[in-house]
Amino acid sequence: MTAKKPEKPTFICGLDASLRVMSGKWKPLIMYFLYYESRRYGELKRCVQGVTHKMLIQQLKELESDGIVARKDYKEIPPRVEYSLTPLGLTLAEAFKPLCDWGEKNQSAIAAALTKRKRG
Amino acid sequence: MTAKKPEKPTFICGLDASLRVMSGKWKPLIMYFLYYESRRYGELKRCVQGVTHKMLIQQLKELESDGIVARKDYKEIPPRVEYSLTPLGLTLAEAFKPLCDWGEKNQSAIAAALTKRKRG
Numbered sequence: 001m002t003a004k005k006p007e008k009p010t011f012i013c014g015l016d017a018s019l020r021v022m023s024g025k026w027k028p029l030i031m032y033f034l035y036y037e038s039r040r041y042g043e044l045k046r047c048v049q050g051v052t053h054k055m056l057i058q059q060l061k062e063l064e065s066d067g068i069v070a071r072k073d074y075k076e077i078p079p080r081v082e083y084s085l086t087p088l089g090l091t092l093a094e095a096f097k098p099l100c101d102w103g104e105k106n107q108s109a110i111a112a113a114l115t116k117r118k119r120g
Numbered sequence: 121m122t123a124k125k126p127e128k129p130t131f132i133c134g135l136d137a138s139l140r141v142m143s144g145k146w147k148p149l150i151m152y153f154l155y156y157e158s159r160r161y162g163e164l165k166r167c168v169q170g171v172t173h174k175m176l177i178q179q180l181k182e183l184e185s186d187g188i189v190a191r192k193d194y195k196e197i198p199p200r201v202e203y204s205l206t207p208l209g210l211t212l213a214e215a216f217k218p219l220c221d222w223g224e225k226n227q228s229a230i231a232a233a234l235t236k237r238k239r240g
Contacts, residue, residue, distance in 0.1 A: 009234045012169055014224030015152050015216060021230055022219075023145070032135050049132055066233040088229065095222040096135060098215035099142075104134030109208065110141055113186040114129045 021066050021092065026051050026059050028096060031085065034069065035093045038084030068092060141186050141212065146171050146179050148216060151205065154189065155213045158204030188212060 011017040022028055026048055033039065033047040045056055060083060063069035068089035074080040085093055103110065131137040142148055146168055153159065153167040165176055180203060183189035188209035194200040205213060223230065 009231050011223070011227060011231075012149065013152065014220040014222070014227065015148055017223030017227050017230045018219045019148055019223075020234060025143070028135055028139055029132065032133065047132075062237065065237050067229065088226070091226075092222055095218035098218060099138040100134040102134070102212055102215040103131070103137030103139075106208070106211075107131060107134070107137050109187065110137045111129050111131075114140060117182065117185050 018092070018095070021068060024059050024062065026055060027063060028099075030056075030059060030063065031068065031089060031093045032096065032100070034083060034085045034089070038072075038082045041081050041083065044083060063089070138212070138215070141188060144179050144182065146175060147183060150176075150179060150183065151188065151209060151213045152216065152220070154203060154205045154209070158192075158202045161201050161203065164203060183209070 009020070011020070022031075029048050030044065033044060039047070041056075045051065045053070048056065051059075060069060060071070064071050067086055070084050070086050070089075072082045072084070074082070129140070131140070142151075149168050150164065153164060159167070161176075165171065165173070168176065171179075180189060180191070184191050187206055190204050190206050190209075192202045192204070194202070
């Protein structure tokens with residue numbers, strides 16, 4: 001008799017694997033804002049405009065559990081907690097860069113398409 | 121008196137803009153499978169493993185409305201409908217490539233993290 005092994009996830013392709021880590025409405029933006037520097041929680045929340053406290057904490061926990069984000073609690077009062085990208089998280093954030101450039105370049109076309117979509 | 125203009129979406133940054141077009145569980149994979157060739161509907165559905173008919177149609181409609189995917193109906197019986205990337209869609213798919221490579225390279229780390237997440 002052997003214990004049942006936990007099921008290992010399978011991926012359709014490399015992109016599918018990346019998306020499993022990134023998927024979550026706010027995750028790419030969280031990584032984006034941690035790319036250049038580590039940030040305290042409140043600062044990060046101000047950067048990621050529109051995210052709720054509950055949602056931000058949940059996404060940060062998953063990113064931490066996936067080895068993308070590191071959380072450092074300085075055990076101070078008032079509390080001081082800082083988030084940063086791990087070395088693995090940094091490589092993922094780097095892989096985003098072309099998407100940032102694409103969005104920058106096509107911003108007005110995207111805005112027009114989204115306006116049309118809302119009305120259509 | 122002036123008519124109220126429809127609200128134009130604003131973006132936090134280039135990445136945010138890209139994500140508005142890409143967001144949707146299956147959209148990046150749809151673009152990925154249309155990158156090398158145009159595909160008939162049934163073929164595309166077989167590629168994007170796990171997607172339902174309703175979901176695939178909805179995501180394709182949004183991608184079409186956003187100018188990323190083109191739909192060609194050959195008006196034949198039995199029906200023959202082909203999907204392909206537009207020139208804009210091609211540039212977006214190209215911006216994905218580093219993410220494909222990242223996922224390929226880190227597949228086992230990602231699988232381990234996801235297994236832990238499910239159990240944790």
